[in-house]
Amino acid sequence: MKLKLLFSCLITAGIAVPSFAQEPVDADMVQKIREEGLNHSKVMETAFYLTDVSGPRLANSPGLKRAQNWAVNQLKAWGMANAKLEAWGKFGKGWEVQKNYAAITVPYYHAIIAIPKAWTPGTNGLIKGEVMLIKADSAAELEQYKGKLAGRIVIFDTKAPTERTWKVDAARYTDEELAEMANAKATPAGPRRNAADPNAAQMAAFRKLRAFRTALSQFLVDEKAGLVLSQARGTDGTVFTTNGASYADTAKAVAPELETSSEDYQRILRLIKGGQPVQLEAEIKTQFITDDLQGYDVVAEIPGTDKKLKDQVVMIGGHLDSWHGATGATDNAAGSAVMLEAMRILKAINFKPKRTIRIALWSSEEQGLFGSRGYVANHFGDPKTMELKPEQAKLSAYYNLDNGTGKIRGVYLQGDSAAAPIFKAWLEPFKDLGAATLTIRNTGGTDHLSFDAVGIPGFQFIQDAIDYGTRTHHSNQDTYDRLVEDDLKQAATIVASFVYHTSQRAEMIPRKELPKPQPAR
Amino acid sequence: MKLKLLFSCLITAGIAVPSFAQEPVDADMVQKIREEGLNHSKVMETAFYLTDVSGPRLANSPGLKRAQNWAVNQLKAWGMANAKLEAWGKFGKGWEVQKNYAAITVPYYHAIIAIPKAWTPGTNGLIKGEVMLIKADSAAELEQYKGKLAGRIVIFDTKAPTERTWKVDAARYTDEELAEMANAKATPAGPRRNAADPNAAQMAAFRKLRAFRTALSQFLVDEKAGLVLSQARGTDGTVFTTNGASYADTAKAVAPELETSSEDYQRILRLIKGGQPVQLEAEIKTQFITDDLQGYDVVAEIPGTDKKLKDQVVMIGGHLDSWHGATGATDNAAGSAVMLEAMRILKAINFKPKRTIRIALWSSEEQGLFGSRGYVANHFGDPKTMELKPEQAKLSAYYNLDNGTGKIRGVYLQGDSAAAPIFKAWLEPFKDLGAATLTIRNTGGTDHLSFDAVGIPGFQFIQDAIDYGTRTHHSNQDTYDRLVEDDLKQAATIVASFVYHTSQRAEMIPRKELPKPQPAR
Known part of the structure; x- marks a missing residue:
């Protein structure tokens, strides 16, 4: 997760939350996903290769290249299609x-x-x-x-x-904090005085x-x-x-x-x-x-199988790059491993989606979300001009994970109130795992923003912080030791279920109004 | 503070606490001591020389020798008598x-x-x-x-x-915890099953x-x-x-x-x-x-001035040696600096005690309280045989500080219930500084035990733990940064007041029954 910028500019759509219509949930498929994700998980093994084996993964470093290559090969080994490194643009040294x-x-x-x-x-x-x-x-x-x-x-x-803060280093969201998030009002559009x-x-x-x-x-x-x-x-x-x-x-x-x-x-x-x-x-x-200044993202797919819908896409991702003092376990091998595991789960249960499912593991996130911005510019459009490409209309949603090792507690709706009843239904089978909160609020600092900026529904999950802010985020202590196995399993299971439902849904995820053209941050 | 032994053997005298008689307190002198200790403190400067300047102070290391020499010279500079290194016996390399x-x-x-x-x-x-x-x-x-x-x-x-403990690293005693200590009953004599x-x-x-x-x-x-x-x-x-x-x-x-x-x-x-x-x-x-295997303690005195009482002594101390991974700030430069500061305060207010006041900064505490045991054996008696020397009858009390940087919250009476009404009166002027608790309980692991073992009233103060157990005790993080200035000032002020009253009191501090001869731990 990138550092918070000095001036955070929270823009939310002031749309009232509509009354909930019943969104279908496939209980049998959820059960299969839970069984694979909770009882046959490979997420810690994946995390081991991304952290201990690859090492620090600073943008364009040898460590990142090791992790990228491992991920491409592993995605292929799991049977994913089109697994590759995709150049997103020029980064640097x-x-x-x-x-x-x-x-x-x-x-x-x-x-x-x-x-x-x-x-x-x-x-x-x-x-x-x-x-x-x-x-x-x-x-x-x-x-x-x-x-x-x-x-x-x-x-x-x-x-x-x-x-000494005299406070705990590691904590989870309390019920009160989650209720406060759930009850939050959409922030009026425009720069917010903090x-x-x-x-x-x-x-x-x-x-x-x-x-x-x-x-x-x-x-x-x-x-x-x-x-x-x-x-x-x-x-x-x-x-x-x-x-x-x-x-x-x-x-x-x-x-x-x-x-x-x-x-x-x-x-x-x-x-x-x-x-x-x-x-x-x-x-x-x-x-x-300096032999290659280009930046790369890892991408791979489970191709869609429905004639009408297979050109439509649901994407998941997280950034794979890290800082250099440790092995970037919570920032963001955790999110990368969870997203890889979500793909593995869906493949392991032999799921043939209607829409195409695509994973992307970004690079150079830590320097300014560059990997996802470059990808979005190449595929979907330019947030500065709002000139959009055809693919923009075909991406149903992008789900991101980049707030550490903590389990999923819900979803930041990023102002997309029309998504609320859908996600509410999809979270229902995961109440027992602590994931039940929807907040209309935006969250910043990571790659879903690149999608949000061109009008694609982009979401970051709400995650327990654990000791992300106090000990691990960009520190020399962001090591494999900090990963909470049960939390990563939970997250991968929920993500897989969200991806499943997004890929099978009759309609794409409803969108907010298109943003106005905006200068790059 | 020495590591807790595997089998802690708590022996307490089962004496009922007597009803309190009014013990005199010299309010003017307490005010002078508070003024000097709280508003003109040198305790952080002293701690700086013991930690940053001297370095790690492992027993018989060059770092300990630097700190010992600095302490002797500083005690002389403050006008103390008989400031010197005193050999306590053979230690090792x-x-x-x-x-x-x-x-x-x-x-x-x-x-x-x-x-x-x-x-x-x-x-x-x-x-x-x-x-x-x-x-x-x-x-x-x-x-x-x-x-x-x-x-x-x-x-x-x-x-x-x-x-992850999911608990705070640093904490102070709560009112409830202090009340629990105050209400504790004396433990029956004999080994306690834990x-x-x-x-x-x-x-x-x-x-x-x-x-x-x-x-x-x-x-x-x-x-x-x-x-x-x-x-x-x-x-x-x-x-x-x-x-x-x-x-x-x-x-x-x-x-x-x-x-x-x-x-x-x-x-x-x-x-x-x-x-x-x-x-x-x-x-x-x-x-x-290996050029000198002898162990040394730092000692210095403010000589007594009362014809009848000047041969009697009140002692304060703490160990100056540390482990080697940091500069032993909380274990136990803190206690050493506080005891040095208490001496400085009494000298600064030009106090001429009736009884002699003596400071000792022990060495090789970390390996088994050796510096204080050797000193006790040389001056007071042998706990194995309970053969006592004449000086044993003339030492009123020994006060120790070795539980980190935390302020004084009261006194472990170490089973000496007759001391309770005295200390209760002496703590009275320090209630506003958080020191009001007496517990009949023993505490272990440090140098007052060497005195207690030969029948001399030996006390360790109750101190807030802060992050002693979680971060600093024997760690590479036991550095000057961990010292809490206000707490050290408070402790030095209270110790100086205790020493003042002990030196002027009509009688010596009442003693427990003499212990039976016991084999060395």
């Missing part, structure tokens, strides 16, 4: 870590927990030296460091993170800071700084990772940068500020992969 | 880590979070190779590996730890396992295994550390052993068991310090 070692050596030895920022260069061998504290809030203040940084390890004065939105003064400060950061980044490169330490979000050994440079083939050079656990960062900082020199040794090696 | 690097290199690169077990040797340079899974539950099963382990990196099949105590079958299994572990350890040395991976307790990047060999100068050799984060350990294990070879590279360098 791949990147991976090949050596990562850093330790305090003075005043005593202590190996630190730190992770190179994505798309930053290495140290070109072992680097050693005293850590230098740079005190500057403006380009002018940087001038004092001119000629002094070559080969140096540098740190900046940064506040200690807030320690209490957390910055005011003009805050925006000016933010712009000034960003300008300084850009100047600083250039200064550090020009001065040939040896290694930059920056403080990672997270505590207790959990390190949240980010990128330190652009993935673009035309990206500006940056200095090597190590995202350091807050505990280690603050220790170094306290020592220096307390008059105690700190020496560090580090060896960072990273590799850029 | 010091040890420290000088290089710690390990990473998975196949199927992809991933630096792991791992810490050498205390008192284990290094790898003698960079070691590389495929990780070998050893499957053996008995010495006989080990035979198949004979001749195959030289220079190899080995791992064992171990269950994944329980993930629900968690193992039965005979469990004990036999435990003994068998221990015998196998001993045989395995010897086998790994004999076969010249290159590096042993073992799974650490802890999750989310938190790694709890232990020792892998004895500190004794006569200790048997062991193989190099790396306590590996459960996430990294389980990833390696899953890959190997899933038929995916794993290669690792590692470089571990450790140093043994």
